[in-house]
Amino acid sequence: RKEVEQDPGPFNVPEGATVAFNCTYSNSASQSFFWYRQDCRKEPKLLMSVYSSGNEDGRFTAQLNRASQYISLLIRDSKLSDSATYLCAVNDEEAGGFKTIFGAGTRLFVKA
Amino acid sequence: DTAVSQTPKYLVTQMGNDKSIKCEQNLGHDTMYWYKQDSKKFLKIMFSYNNKELIINETVPNRFSPKSPDKAHLNLHINSLELGDSAVYFCASSQVGLGYEQYFGPGTRLTVT
DSSP states (O other): OOSSOOOOEEEEEETOOOOOEEEEOOTTTOOOEEEEEEEEEEEEEEEEEEEEEOOETTTTTEEEEETTEEEEEOOSSGGGGGOOEEEEEEOOGGGTTEEEOOOOOEEEEEOO | OEEEEEEEEEEEEEETTTEEEEEEOOOSEEEEEEEEEEOOEEEEEEEETTEEEEEOOOOOOOOEEEOOOOOTTTEEOOOOOOOOOOOOEEEEEEEETTTTOOOOOEEEEEOOO
16 A cells, blocks of 8 residues: 555546545554645645644645545635646654655646 | 755756756755656655754665755765656755645756666
8 A cells, every 4th residue: 555645636627616635644643744736847835734623725625534544635616727736745753754755646627 | 035946957968977966945944855756746755854964765776865065955966877867856845843844946857868
């Protein structure tokens, strides 16, 4: 089993749609979770950290389910500019926080 | 001001050559990283340094030698380049203990011919 697995994608959605991505992780000791966004030929950029109680930033909502070891990202009212690859990331606590494991990413295409 | 910068942005070279990539961060972070993103877009950690000390070495061939002259710089030297080294190399930094969020440089696209 991969350490961090994501929905394979790509997701093709119309503008205004709601889309959800899931990510599972294998290490139950993990404490820190993130979603990054990567545009084509650009570097990953932090979209949001994921907190135990779940958190929201505008149209984006992140949830953590420790019991099932998955995190999710919900995007409401999709915009054309949301088209990108979304990377799930999990900190390896056994490495003292010095190692973050990334999923393979899920591509999102938002169409007019 | 660019928070994490890398040079060069593009690097095209022949097999067997030696090349270096430089990275600098002005965020005051104490931890820096090198990642490799291959053609399948999988982002994999290679090294992490904390306060100039090597902390993580993810079974990277010893042709790859990172060097951290100070907390703000982490360079990557690659000897005897191979075709399989072609990838995008990203430098990143974070402040461990304060959220672990990572800030990435723009990447260096290495092509080995």
